[in-house]
Amino acid sequence: GAGVSQSPRYKVAKRGQDVALRCDPISGHVSLFWYQQALGQGPEFLTYFQNEAQLDKSGLPSDRFFAERPEGSVSTLKIQRTQQEDSAVYLCASSLIVGANSEQYFGPGTRLTVT
Amino acid sequence: QKEVEQNSGPLSVPEGAIASLNCTYSDRVSQSFFWYRQYSGKSPELIMSIYSNGDKEDGRFTAQLNKASQYVSLLIRDSQPSDSATYLCAVNIPRGSTLGRLYFGRGTQLTVWP
Numbered sequence: 001g002a003g004v005s006q007s008p009r010y011k012v013a014k015r016g017q018d019v020a021l022r023c024d025p026i027s028g029h030v031s032l033f034w035y036q037q038a039l040g041q042g043p044e045f046l047t048y049f050q051n052e053a054q055l056d057k058s059g060l061p062s063d064r065f066f067a068e069r070p071e072g073s074v075s076t077l078k079i080q081r082t083q084q085e086d087s088a089v090y091l092c093a094s095s096l097i098v099g100a101n102s103e104q105y106f107g108p109g110t111r112l113t114v115t
Numbered sequence: 116q117k118e119v120e121q122n123s124g125p126l127s128v129p130e131g132a133i134a135s136l137n138c139t140y141s142d143r144v145s146q147s148f149f150w151y152r153q154y155s156g157k158s159p160e161l162i163m164s165i166y167s168n169g170d171k172e173d174g175r176f177t178a179q180l181n182k183a184s185q186y187v188s189l190l191i192r193d194s195q196p197s198d199s200a201t202y203l204c205a206v207n208i209p210r211g212s213t214l215g216r217l218y219f220g221r222g223t224q225l226t227v228w229p
Contacts, residue, residue, distance in 0.1 A: 031215055042119075042203050042219030043159065056213035091158055095215060100146040100207045101166055102215045106158040 002026065004107035006092050012113045013082045021077045021110045023092030031095040031102060032075050034067055036088045037109070043091055049075060050098055082114045116141050119206050121220035130229050134191040138204030138220055141185070148180055148187045151203040153222065159203055163189060194227040201225070 005024040013019050025032050031050055035043035036059075045059040051072040060067070064083075069075040079086055089109045095102035120139050128134045136150075147166050151159035165171045165178040165187065177190040187206075191198055201222040208218055 033215070033217075035217075040221070042205075042221050043217075044219070045213075045216050048213045048216060056211060056216065058211075058213075089158075099214050100209050101164075103149070103161055103164055104215065104217060105161060106151075109158045 004092055004094050004105055006090075006107040006110050008110060009108060010111050010113075012115060015083060015114055016081050018078065018080045019082055019112065021079075021090050021112070023075045023077070023094075023107060025073065025075070025092070025094030026096075026105060029094035029096050029105075031098055031104075032069060033093045033095075033104060034075070034077050035091040035093065036061075037091055038088050046077070046090075079112075082112075084114050087112055087114045117220075118142060118208060118218040119204055119220040121202075121204050121223050123221075124223040125226060126223055127226045127228060128194050130194060130196060130227055132194050132227075134194045134198065134225055134227070136189040136191075136202050136204075136223050136225065138187045138189075138206075139185055140187070140204075140206045140208075140218075142206075142208045143182075143185065145182075145185075145206045145208050147207040148178070149205040149207075149217065150176075150178060150189045151205060151219075152198075153201045153203055155200075191225075194225075196227045196229055199226050 034046040048056040093104040150163040204220040205217040
């Protein structure tokens with residue numbers, strides 16, 4: 001079946017621009033996670049949705065980062081006034097169930113470069 | 116101290132050998148453990164999950180968990196050049212309302228040479 005999809009795959013933004021990154025999870029998956037991966041590092045948690053509810057946004061690095069999942073399916077991560085330190089790969093993952101044992105499946109990621 | 120530590124690598128093994136990848140974690144309440152494979156320029160791909168002490172085998176892969184030592188490992192038997200990738204250890208540490216949040220190590224880069 002279809003996996004997690006993300007768009008765009010690549011985004012180049014000038015410093016100060018706003019960007020919006022989209023994630024389409026596996027159909028029926030309740031949980032949706034956003035992670036940020038810097039070069040040579042493991043993914044770092046940003047935020048978590050259970051259906052449409054954003055239950056944890058403790059990993060968002062600043063108030064320039066905002067995420068939503070209004071209908072409990074597609075999610076958008078928005079970054080306002082981008083800075084060079086925002087350059088990274090943004091990964092979306094979804095899982096079927098809620099809980100510690102839920103297996104997360106990642107999308108292909110969006111590589112953001114801020115110039 | 117980071118929540119998840121992996122041996123830094125890189126690890127280089129000949130084709131057909133056993134590759135051993137190691138990971139330690141800091142929080143004893145950790146409940147579930149995952150290994151992801153990440154090819155260069157690609158996203159992480161789940162290859163193994165393990166939840167209880169002992170070994171779990173899936174094809175050429177064996178995950179080993181020792182909660183007393185806070186240690187999890189991945190063995191790859193009969194290594195192939197196509198196994199060359201970065202292997203990420205991920206640990207679920209239930210905190211607050213996010214039961215499924217994963218903490219990742221930096222990854223170990225594995226090269227299997229023919």
